[in-house]
Amino acid sequence: MTYITKPRLHHPTLTANKVGYTRRDYEGRISTLCAGCGHDSISAAIIQACWELDIAPHRVAKLSGIGCSSKTPDYFLGASHGFNTVHGRMPSALTGANLANRDLLYLGVSGDGDSASIGLGQFANAMRRGVRMAYIVENNGVYGLTKGQFSATADRGSKSKKGVINSDSPIDLVGIALQLGATYVARSFSGDKEQLVPLIKGAMEHGGAAFIDIISPCVTFNNHSGSTKSYDYVREHNEAVSRIDFISSRDEITAMYAPGEVVEVQQHDGSMLRLRKLRADYDPTDRYGAMSYMQAHQARGEIVTGLLYVDPVATDLHTSLNTSDHALNAMGVAQLCPGSKALDIINRALR
Amino acid sequence: MKPIESINDFVIKFANVNGSGSASANELFAKAILRMGVPVSPRNIFPSNIQGMPTWYEARVCEDGYAGRRGGVDMMVAMNPQTWDADLAEIEPGGYLFYDSTRPLPPSKFRSDVNVIAVPLTEITNAVYTDPRQRQLFKNIIYVGALSVLLDVDADVFEKLFAEQYKGKERLLESNIRALHMGRDYVKQNLKAPLGIRVKRSDQVGDKIFVDGNSAIGLGMVFGGATVAAWYPITPSTSVPEAFQKYCEKFRVDPVTRQHNFAIVQAEDELASIGMVVGAGWNGARAFTATSGPGISLMTEFIGLSYFAEIPVTIVNVQRGGPSTGMPTRTQQSDLISCAYASHGDTKHVLLFPQDPHECFEHAAAALDLADRLQAPIFVMTDLDIGMNQRLCKPFTWDDARDYDRGKVMTAEELEAGKDFGRYKDVDGDGIPWRTLPGTHPTKGSFFTRGTTRDPYARYSERGPDYIYNMERLLRKFKTAADLVPQPVLRNAPKKTSYGVIYFGSTTPAMHEALDVLEADGVHIDALRLCAFPFPESVNQFIAAHEKVFVVEQNRDAQMRSMLVNELDVNPAQLVRVLHYDGTPITARFITRAIRDIVQPAAAVPLRQKEAA
Structure with a gap:
């Protein structure tokens, strides 16, 4: 039950990060999801990523829509403010929150029903605008809370637990994000924490709209044979383009790689994404290359994972709007109100 | 046929084609009358369209300052052949028809009880301008110029307005003044001016401003x-x-x-x-x-x-x-x-x-x-x-000593000092809880905002008592709101009366005019203007103090009346519907008639005759 608080006993050997928090400080309430749910692994990866990034938990705002995935922000970063909005509309609420205070980090958590079905329009427009956020879709191809209906990311021909074959084409959120201008686009698998944690770290530190589609099997309603979002299916078809190491701007770079083996991408804040290439022909800074690579490989039934595209000098909506460097929500009457003298001049012009 | 004679009290309506640039010319005309010190209230009546459809601009000139739509038209500026017949029909007997006489029209297109003012606008315009867009725009200024002489509006008022509008754009300034005088000169040389309806300098505008909502x-x-x-x-x-x-x-x-x-x-x-x-x-x-x-x-x-x-x-x-x-x-x-x-x-x-x-x-x-x-x-x-x-x-005002009321926001210092924070807890008895903003404190004051039910500490809960606590608190908060919102404005009749009227929003100017008309007729009504919902107790008292209360509103289903019945438990029979909902702004004539029909049913007189008196 979500109102049960986790015991806050800290193991004395737990190590604190540079801002003085242990990993336990990034946890939330006890999850109420099914045992073995992929979403819980993602929550654990978010906790790990934020701890490793030395982010003070209260400087993150976590927003979500409605559904199993959207419940998860209650299960991590308990010291952060969270906002469980309405179904499919997290992107707009996050956009407004971000405009109000650009000093926080914004984590949007959504699901495939929330982002691809009811919320496709808001997903698409948030990507277009370049809202600075880490937008995570916990994608299981199924409606869990209402017990097993297909969502819009379910593959054509995949089978539901009740035996129904899906006849609709799937929506590929990664393809849409690439097309609409997201500046950090990745796909991962909840069962691959080694890949997932650095991807989340890169997204949290990214300067624009970062999107990660994480295939996260639903153990209860979509983990059977005939499903293309089951643990077994994803493991068999996972084709990673690279292995990513995230190096914060504060870390010293020590590891050495042979030339040609790695691609290094420095983000706006100085942090470094080091991609160990698993595919010689893959260039993660080529948006159109990424799109055609994805399409070619998906057509062969492969699930391409890893950091698919990154624009290291990404800008965001605040840049487009030329908003103040200071948070709008902290401005008072002195900064915002033109005052009575200005009003007298307006009055005069209206006579 | 007796031409309408009226100084500083008439309605002029411009029938135009949308997209022809007439809107700014018409606004110029209205502003010029204001600069003469005479109140005017214009209304755009326009289609959901960008170009080619009929559009009207109806300006009520009224020294008494009534800003509601009056109803009826004393002068029609008929610039749109598409709507000619309907526009002609709308003119009051004895009124005036101003039209572009470049192309002759058969006598069947006119009315014998309407004064015709023919100005060959297209001919005048085309003699000077060759560019089609210029022809269109300056034709508008030329008719404003012609009207200014007919209605006795001074040329210098326009010249000053042009000077303000085209400051630093001397070429535009000159060409507009020239067009204005082309219209003025034609009327002076060819027609009898001013008309029976006209503008006379006054001082009824004062420091008021002219602006849209x-x-x-x-x-x-x-x-x-x-x-x-x-x-x-x-x-x-x-x-x-x-x-x-x-x-x-x-x-x-x-x-x-x-x-x-x-x-x-x-x-x-x-x-x-x-x-x-x-x-x-x-x-x-x-x-x-x-x-x-x-x-x-x-x-x-x-x-x-x-x-x-x-x-x-x-x-x-x-x-x-x-x-x-x-x-x-x-x-x-x-x-x-x-x-x-x-x-x-x-x-x-x-x-x-x-x-x-x-x-x-x-x-x-x-x-x-x-x-x-x-x-x-x-x-x-x-x-x-x-x-x-x-x-x-009235002009806008702002008190520089005013600060924004940011409400109950708990600060990091208060949290640090150990102040109890229950996001949905009523600690002050007014139903309004305290909130924290994201990022306030490293360890205290965070909570999960959601649309699902919760306990006073924002923890998910579907327990009945938690739900009831929250819903009752929200009601308490709504009650608090009734005291914080702008309060109703009472206007008592000079004599004690059992009639009341409730109105709000854009109905106000027409309502005030109707009250004056009724008052002059010996019909006394106390009036309450609602400024907000929820209704403060004073609304209940007002209704209780009257046998019959008219509720004047601009919709079919008497929505405000329903809300009054619903929220205040008043007897529906006490509240009389006065409803205007054809899409045009409500008029004083409409309200007066509706109320008079109920208050003085026996003394009913044909409206037109009554109002002409």
Whole structure:
């Protein structure tokens, strides 16, 4: 039950990060999801990523829509403010929150029903605008809370637990994000924490709209044979383009790689994404290359994972709007109100 | 046939084709009359179209200052052949028809009881201008010039207005003055002027300003401290965010960095607009959206979230004719119930009813304060009549000592000092809980905002007692709101009477005129202007003090009356409907007739005869 608080006993050997928090400080309430749910692994990866990034938990705002995935922000970063909005509309609420205070980090958590079905329009427009956020879709191809209906990311021909074959084409959120201008686009698998944690770290530190589609099997309603979002299916078809190491701007770079083996991408804040290439022909800074690579490989039934595209000098909506460097929500009457003298001049012009 | 004789009291209507540039010429005409010290209230009557359809501009010149639509037309400026027959028919007997006589019209196209003023506008224009666009624009100025002589408006008033408008653009200034005099000269040389209806210099304008309600709201939002606006274009509200943008660019750009102390997003739809505003309000910025009825329908789910999760949001609803797409360019007050009770479940929302642009400014700023204070959606309920028409009203004022009321926001210091924080706990007895903003304190004061039920400490709970506590507290908060909103304005009749009338918003000027007319007739009525919902106790007292109370509103279903019955448990038989909902602004004539029919049924006199007297 979500109102049960986790015991806050800290193991004395737990190590604190540079801002003085242990990993336990990034946890939330006890999850109420099914045992073995992929979403819980993602929550654990978010906790790990934020701890490793030395982010003070209260400087993150976590927003979500409605559904199993959207419940998860209650299960991590308990010291952060969270906002469980309405179904499919997290992107707009996050956009407004971000405009109000650009000093926080914004984590949007959504699901495939929330982002691809009811919320496709808001997903698409948030990507277009370049809202600075880490937008995570916990994608299981199924409606869990209402017990097993297909969502819009379910593959054509995949089978539901009740035996129904899906006849609709799937929506590929990664393809849409690439097309609409997201500046950090990745796909991962909840069962691959080694890949997932650095991807989340890169997204949290990214300067624009970062999107990660994480295939996260639903153990209860979509983990059977005939499903293309089951643990077994994803493991068999996972084709990673690279292995990513995230190096914060504060870390010293020590590891050495042979030339040609790695691609290094420095983000706006100085942090470094080091991609160990698993595919010689893959260039993660080529948006159109990424799109055609994805399409070619998906057509062969492969699930391409890893950091698919990154624009290291990404800008965001605040840049487009030329908003103040200071948070709008902290401005008072002195900064915002033109005052009575200005009003007298307006009055005069209206006579 | 006796021509209408009237100084400083007449209605002139311009029948134009939209997209022909007539709007600015007509506005110039109205402003010139104001500069003569005579009040004028113009109304645009326009189609949901950009070019080629009929459009009208109806200006009521009235020294007594009545700003409501009068009804009837004393002079028609018939510039649109498409609508000729209907325009001609609308003129009062003894009235005037002004038309472009370049092409002859058969006698069947005229009325024997109407004075015809023929000016060959096209001929005059084409003799001087060759460029088609210039011909069109200057023809408008030429007819304004011709009218100015006919109605005895001084040329220097126009010249001054042109000088203000075209400051630094000498070429435009000169060419406009020239066109004006082309019209003036023709009338002076060929026609008898001035007419029986005319303008005489007066001093009834004073320091009043001439502005539309949507601009006033945009300005009020700047003064009130809104920093985030998200919107989706919809008539008749579009000019609200546009005005906000304009004033922000003037007043909210940092002089050194050139950075903006505001953020405006044109969203993909109304769902996203309200979502952004809710997100910004949750995060502590003052945020608003502006829309009209169909937009409210789309926003309804988020409005419910804002009510239940208690997030400050300001929503401007510039109402138009509904339902569905309805009459997009006509006026109504027909979204009262859809706003007051927006969303599923038990909800009630605060509505403000500005009467004119002056109050649009005031209510915009007040709504932002109320939203923060009450942590709830606040609706500013204006309509097309106030929103898109310029109205003569009191000048805007602002007290420089005024600070924004940010409501109950717990600070990091208070949390650090160990102050108990229960996000949905009523600690002050007014139903309003305390909130914290994201990022306030490293370990204290965080909570999970949601649309699901919760206990006073914001923990998920479906327990009955927790739910009841919350819902009762929300009711208590709504009761508190009744004391915080702008209070009703009472206007007592000089004699004790058992009749009362309740009205609000854009009905006000027509209502006041009707009250004067009735008063002069010996019909006494006490009047109460509602400025907001929920209703304070004074509304209950007003109704209780009268046997019959007319409720005057601009919708079919008597929505305000339903709300009064619903909220105050008054006897429905006591509340008499006076409903005007054809999409045109309500008139004093309409109200007077409706009330008189009930108060003096035996003494009924044919209206036209009565009013001509």
